[in-house]
Amino acid sequence: MSGKKKVAGNLGSLLNKYSGKEKLEDEIDKLQSHILELEIDRKRFEKNENTAKRALAAKQEAEENLKAANVKIETLTHQLEGKKAEVSEEISFTLIEEIVLPKMKNYTSQVASVRSDHDSLITAYITKKEMNLNAGISKDVMEELDQNSQYLLQKIRSDTGYVMFYDRMQMIQEVIVPPIPFERSSIGISDSFITEQLNETLTKDINVCVLAAHAGESLIGISSDRTAFDEDMVIRSSVKAKHTKGGFSQRRFERLRDEDIDHHVEKVKNALKNMLEQATVEIDMIIACGDTVLANYILENIDTDIAILERNIDARIEKHDTNSILRSLFSCRRYKL
Known part of the structure; x- marks a missing residue:
């Protein structure tokens, strides 16, 4: 308007x-x-x-x-x-155990003796790489497993891969973690379990250098037969125990502790270099165990093309039996699904 x-x-x-x-x-x-x-x-x-x-x-x-x-x-x-x-909480492995190398021969022999009237026995060799990529067992084969076994397979942690022996009748449900890595992955379904690759891995000729690292006490050694060290050395240093109280005193104490650890690392590193340079056999692999963070720190500037394998084992250094570490390193870990 x-x-x-x-x-x-x-x-x-x-x-x-x-x-x-x-x-x-x-x-x-x-x-x-x-x-x-x-x-x-x-x-x-x-x-x-x-x-x-x-x-x-x-x-x-x-x-x-x-x-x-x-x-x-x-x-x-x-x-x-x-x-x-x-x-x-409800689903767990029915058995987890370590099987030392001498007993593995009997184990593989018994597994290989199992027979089925039809192709119902599944053998799966899975490398660490495929485990990391979550590739592992194919979807078709995974569907052959019961749900509990599918779940438990996801819980297995291994630096070397694993082999699974699985019977569709669920009479045999086993996983073996080998001491050294499998070279290739494979899956087979037949009337018997395939143990040849596991046997080859367990009997493979290999010269190893072991580094069992701990703050204040570390072991280095070379072995050519998996049962005993050809030579070994325990390096000890004075390293302060961890401080439990807070405040400035703790910070100062931890700084001094770090200095002690650095000193120990240098001692072990020099000894390891000398051992590798003077070795009478060609080293195929360095196995690091114990405190693997400390072990990697020791190996950080070691100039070598040798493959390094980390093993998460309880690498206690026994004063009168250093070979016990070798027995642990070359044992297989067995899971019953």
């Missing part, structure tokens, strides 16, 4: 300004065109305003839905973790 009053006011002023009828009509046409433009602009503005309001409402609704979905996801994740914990 105010727009029309404005137009009427403009017409009055124009009548006073112009005396010619034609000029007056031209001015009226221009004003009417301007009014039409204003009306179009008004409708466009109202339309955009409505669109903006709808977009804002849609955005608020989407944000509320997203918030609700995140809450639901968090709740389900918490419930899933609880279920996993329950399953973990």
Whole structure:
């Protein structure tokens, strides 16, 4: 309404300004065109305003839905973790044991003697690389296993891979972790278990250098027969025990402890270099065990192309039986699924 009053006011002023009828009509046409433009602009503005309001409402609704979905996801994740914990407590290996090398011959012999009237025996050799890539056993073969076995396989941790012997009748469900890595992966389903690759790994000629690292007491040694060291050496240093109190005294104590450890590392590193340089056999592999973080620190600047294998074993250094570390290193770990 105010727009029309404005137009009427403009017409009055124009009548006073112009005396010619034609000029007056031209001015009226221009004003009417301007009014039409204003009306179009008004409708466009109202339309955009409505669109903006709808977009804002849609955005608020989407944000509320997203918030609700995140809450639901968090709740389900918490419930899933609880279920996993329950399953973990209920499902466990029926047996975990270490089998020393001499007894493994009898083990593989018994496994190889098992026969089936039809192809129902699954043998799977899985390398560490495939375990890390979560490749491992193919989906088709995995579906042949019972659910408990599928779950337990995911819990196995190994630096050397593993071999699984599995009977579809679930009479035999075994996993063996070898002392040194398998060279290749393979899966077979037949009327007997395939033990040749395991036997080859267990009897393979290999010269190893062992580094059992501990703060203050470390062992290095070379072995060519897996049962005893050809030569070995225990390096000892004075390293302070960990401080249990807080404050400045603890920080100072820990600094002194770190200096002691650095000194021990240098002693072990020099001894290891000398042992490798003077070795009478060609070393195929360095096996690091004990405190593997410390072992890697010792090996950090050792100039060698020798393969390094980490083994997570309880590498206690027995004063009168250092060969016990070798027995542990070359034992197999057995799981019954």
